[in-house]
Amino acid sequence: MSVFTQLSDTEIARFVSRFDAGAFVTAEGVSGGSENTNYFVDCSGGRFVLTLVERGPSADLPFFVRLLDCLHAAGLPVPHAITDRDGNALHTLRNKPALLQPRLSGSHVEHVNANQCAALGTMLAKLHNSACDLERTSDRGADWTVQKAMSLLDTVWKSHTPWLEPALLVLKEWLDFSGSEGFKNTDPDTSLPTSIIHGDLFRDNVLFEGDRITGVIDFYNAATGWTLFDIAVCVNDWCVDDFCLNTDRTDALLTAYASVHPFSAQERACWSQMLQLAALRFWVSRQQYALEHKNQAGVLVKDPEYFHRVMKMHVQSGQTVDLP
Structure with a gap:
């Protein structure tokens, strides 16, 4: 998840203030992928992932939101989009579609069994x-x-x-x-x-x-x-x-x-x-x-x-x- 769009702490703090996430603490760009920009964001109310969608038509994003809501409702551990205080899950940041999702626990495993x-x-x-x-x-x-x-x-x-x-x-x-x-x-x-x-x-x-x-x-x-x-x-x-x-x-x-x-x-x-x-x-x-x-x-x-x-x-x- 390469950081294609550099965001300042001020921009991220302003973005998360729309949500019931608590006060902004810190943010860190995530490297390791190839299509979207991702930041790990820590707030007093929890740990989150902020995603800027860099690739693909924005018209498809409501589909992804509905899919992840559906899978979350089925009990699967997926990063569903969090809604802000007005009930909106899809946002725009730096003129790009943006989502805030819970940061899931665990780690990637390279040598699997x-x-x-x-x-x-x-x-x-x-x-x-x-x-x-x-x-x-x-x-x-x-x-x-x-x-x-x-x-x-x-x-x-x-x-x-x-x-x-x-x-x-x-x-x-x-x-x-x-x-x-x-x-x-x-x-x-x-x-x-x-x-x-x-x-x-x-x-x-x-x-x-x-x-x-x-x-x-x-x-x-x-x-x-x-x-x-x-x-x-x-x-x-x-x-x-x-x-x-x-x-x-x-x-x-x-x-x-x-x-x-x-x-x-x-x-x-x-x-x-x-x-x-x-x-x-x-x-x-x-x-x-x-x-x-x-x-x-x-x-x-x-x-x-x-x-x-x-x-x-x-x-x-x-x-x-x-x-x-």
Whole structure:
């Protein structure tokens, strides 16, 4: 969460004075992400996170507020937007949309274990079951992913063409059959389950105390999507060691998820394609971001190489853990 917009203590104190948060004490810019500006804000009435939304259309923000309210009401540990004394959750600061949310307890875990992966699987299934009939179209969905990847083959990914182009053509053919953003395939015998998905549930978006999840954050990629895609995103980050799937952690995550939200036969049939699509999605977006912000000071650019290697692992090794 790089600080793209520098705020003074005076500006932050004036902003939080609209809320029943108590007196402003201190604020600290948060580094570690790549899309929005975030500040940890301590007040006499509690600890908060102030977010300036830097990316994406502001018209989508009411959706995020409703989604997080819904998930909070369902008992999930999410950073719902706090309303001010007039009942408003959405604000403007420095001409950018601004939200104040409670700061959740816990910390990020870099080296995860099977119990933590099981907790993640359970949490993700509950999230998929609690989406409150909301809908949103992602601007970085499956069709976007494959089309962008094809265009990169002509430039920075040219050296990957021999192995990547055939894989992209297979994925494109599968998407044409299965449906993608618009979920064109409505045949109940071949369609995949959909819901509002988190879309970005990496280790740095989950907080733990021991093996217990205390927070799920950063929902700005949430949209209507295949629930299996959300699971594949998690497996590609939480369950890969030295570019091999860790079978214990993968099985723990999938089994815990299935105990709440069982997998369908259609999901089992396309699991390998979904793992590839999830890896490709973040390889593409990180590559694009790296090109856009090359040599730009103060912006965290995550290395695309990790997902290049995960994608190649899925394409060339065929290694997977079957869905339970």
